[in-house]
Amino acid sequence: MxxxxxxxxxxxxxxxxxxxxxxxxxxxxxxxxxxxxxxxxxxxxxxxxxxxxxxxxxxxxxxxxxxxxxxxxxxxxxxxxxxxxxxxxxxxxxxxxxxxxxxxxxxxxxxxxxxxxxxxxxxxxxxxxxxxxxxxxxxxxxxxxxxxxxxxxxxxxxxxxxxxxxxxxxIETDKKKKALILSDSRAPSLRASRGLRGFVNMGSTCFMSVILQTLIHNPFIRDYYLSGKHLGCDKEPLSCIPCCIDDIFAAFYTMDENKGFGPTALLTAAWKVKRSLAGYTEQDAHEFWQFLLDEMHKADILLLENKTEQNNQKKIENDCPCITHRTFSGELQSSITCSKCRKVTTTIDPMLDLSLEILQQNRKVAGKSLPPIRQMNLLDCLKRFTTPEKLDVLYNCSTCGHKTMVYKQLKIKKLPPVLGIQLKRFEHLSTSAKIETHVTFPLMLNMYDYILHDHDHLDKIETDLTYELFALVCHIGSVNTGHYVCLVKNRDGNWFKFDDSKVTLVSIDEVTSTKAYLLYYIIHDLSS
Ligand SMILES: [Zn+2]
Ligand SMILES: [Zn+2]
Ligand SMILES: [Zn+2]
Ligand SMILES: [Zn+2]
Ligand SMILES: [Zn+2]
Ligand SMILES: [Zn+2]
CATH class of the missing domain: 3.30.40.10 (Zinc/RING finger domain, C3HC4 (zinc finger))
Structure with a gap:
């Protein structure tokens, strides 16, 4: 690409x-x-x-x-x-x-x-x-x-x-525009809304709308659906979630309509698969994102298997070729260091996005209130995430045999093409609470400091580590009665706010002053 x-x-x-x-x-x-x-x-x-x-x-x-x-x-x-x-x-x-x-x-x-x-x-x-x-x-x-x-x-x-x-x-030229129109295999109408369409809220379904918007404007997901990659699916439409997403793409990119879209089919299909999505209670947008991604993974694997019958299973397990994993999957390395003998044990886990802690506005340490934190930066969250931390429990070290204190450190081993970040605003302990701390974030994010620098493979550093923000989801209001909206950068580089069926052009100031819950960054230079 x-x-x-x-x-x-x-x-x-x-x-x-x-x-x-x-x-x-x-x-x-x-x-x-x-x-x-x-x-x-x-x-x-x-x-x-x-x-x-x-x-x-x-x-x-x-x-x-x-x-x-x-x-x-x-x-x-x-x-x-x-x-x-x-x-x-x-x-x-x-x-x-x-x-x-x-x-x-x-x-x-x-x-x-x-x-x-x-x-x-x-x-x-x-x-x-x-x-x-x-x-x-x-x-x-x-x-x-x-x-x-x-x-x-x-x-x-x-x-x-x-x-x-x-x-x-x-010099005026519409060559580029023409090429763009021709590049879409579905030849959309010239008057098509080109993705700028909202969703009708069907009773606390904004958690769903915002996630769909982040996928509709994700260049990888968009290319996948607009090039007809899911068209080979032979499942019943109402029992296949990606089929419903496919219909939404068709409605958003190839039709003249720009009124709010009612995602009834997707809602019905989602209810069938996941009962807990039914009802009128507010759902967590991040959970829905994970759910949709998993459904897309399962459906795509089925399609890929049908196409290449003899494709060996192993290949799929190690490096999943599905659209979900090609877009979002990365690897996280966790290393445990023994404080006595310094022996390091590492494990590598797959990741689909990063979940980062944010410091609370009103913190208490040993009964004492600390000064409130009104603002922090995403870079601070990433730094905390990748800083070695002393674990509360003692470990039996298999190398030196001591029961001792250990340090744990996380580093990103492999970055995905699209980096999703969840800022953990919701706490579900004895009661549910929302952390309102404002977390500022850059429009361009360099991940250099948070990745694993493998000294045996210095060439890895050569790859571009700059990410560009293209979508964010924010939650307004209290834990159970709140509302989700999202901000998305469209193909022309303009930012739009999607609030249910309402779509408005917004300024960069409005984007950067948002209290984000989910952030989506895309690798800046794909050619490298
Ligand atoms: Zn399908
Ligand atoms: Zn997959
Ligand atoms: Zn040890
Ligand atoms: Zn400055
Ligand atoms: Zn200088
Ligand atoms: Zn240089």
Whole structure:
């Protein structure tokens, strides 16, 4: 699969950062720098960085030679660009590169050279090579400032702006759109809602709607259904859940209708398989996600077995070829270290997503109330998840024979193409409770710090570890009477809020200020 297929129609193509229409929030770090003596240098460097970044790899922008008025070949632009833009540490010139805001360093994101520079030189801002957005390595996210944004917009809008002797202007072309339409095997109607459709709430069924939306807008799942992969199923429609999902895809991508869809068939099929889903009590969206994924796995395995009768069972067990596992499965390594002899015992478990603890707003330790935690970051949750922890129980070490204290540490051994993260907001102890702590999260997530770095296979680090957020589910209200909504990035890179049958365009600010319960990230650069 080429990187362009991640979000076809995305104006900046799959290998670049967030699209151009985005405006980010200022962070304390950038404000501090702009208030200091470094302001002039920073603004000058930002301007320079923008000039280079605007020699974009976007084919829909053409360049005219100002001397003779001829259009400059796109290949020449790319050559010029790759000459100017190279990681100073590894000479890598593809993927995301960051130009330092405070010095002349250029570092790549892929091999963490940009981050290393931020760490060692204390220069925490990088200008993204593809669109001139500013990344703060302290915040782990894109940031902006009204002054910087003014400079950036001026650069983009100023048509007389002379970029390396070239003038920038976009050439209209609908070739890409045509190719997109042709690429869908089901040839959708031109007026089709293209996935932007809500679900009618059929009595506390929002837990189901939000999960369906995250699957409908998941490029892997979408490609699977839209290319007719489940059409070979010969089960009775109302007894096969993936068949019902298939119908939903047809209704969402090939019909002119954009009124809310009533998922009656899926609801009926789901009730048949899982009795506990019946009734009008609010269900947990994460449990429903697991349930749907399992149903998709079972149905797909059946289809694959029918197709290749002699396919040996072993292969399927080790590395399941079904759509669920190809999309979501990864591996988690847990290692137990004996505190006496330091012997490490490791086990590897499959994972479909990560479930992360969040610190409670009102914590009590030994009867004393600790100061409330109003906000934490997803990176903190991931860090806690992968930090060694002393276990409460003593272990009999088989190596040194001592009954002793042990440390346990989790690391991700294999990352999936789509990384699901559950923030454990619900506690079901003697009573059910919901943790309301706001957990901030980055739009681009680098997983480098949380994976297992296998020193025998250093080449593994070469693979891209950057993930891009494309969907999130949030729960509003109390444990039993709440409501689910979800936010999803569509094919064009715009964010939409799905609240039952209501679909609205939302700003990036609204996305990042959401109290997320489930987050779905997709690997940023599939071509690597
Ligand atoms: Zn590099
Ligand atoms: Zn620097
Ligand atoms: Zn910052
Ligand atoms: Zn089926
Ligand atoms: Zn499977
Ligand atoms: Zn031991």
């Amino acid at each position: 080429s990187s362009k297929k991640i979000f076809p129609g995305d104006s900046t193509n799959g290998s670049s950062g967030p699209p151009d229409y985005v405006t980010f929030k200022p962070c304390a770090h950038i404000q501090q720098v702009l208030a200091s003596q470094a302001r002039d240098t920073v603004l000058r460097n930002y301007s320079l960085g923008l000039k280079v970044s605007l020699l974009s790899s976007n084919k829909e922008v053409s360049y005219k030679n100002l001397e003779n008025g001829t259009i400059v070949d796109h290949k020449k632009i790319l050559k010029l660009r790759s000459k100017l833009l190279k990681c100073k540490s590894c000479s890598n010139n593809c993927g995301l590169l960051f130009m330092c805001l405070q010095c002349s360093n250029i570092g790549c994101f892929k091999r963490n050279h940009a981050f290393n520079h931020a760490k060692s030189a204390g220069h925490v801002f990088g200008i993204e090579s593809n669109n001139g957005h500013l990344y703060c390595f302290r915040c782990g996210d894109y940031v902006s400032d009204p002054k910087l944004e003014e400079v950036r917009i001026a650069h983009i809008n100023n048509s007389n702006n002379n970029v390396q002797g070239l003038q920038v202007y976009p």
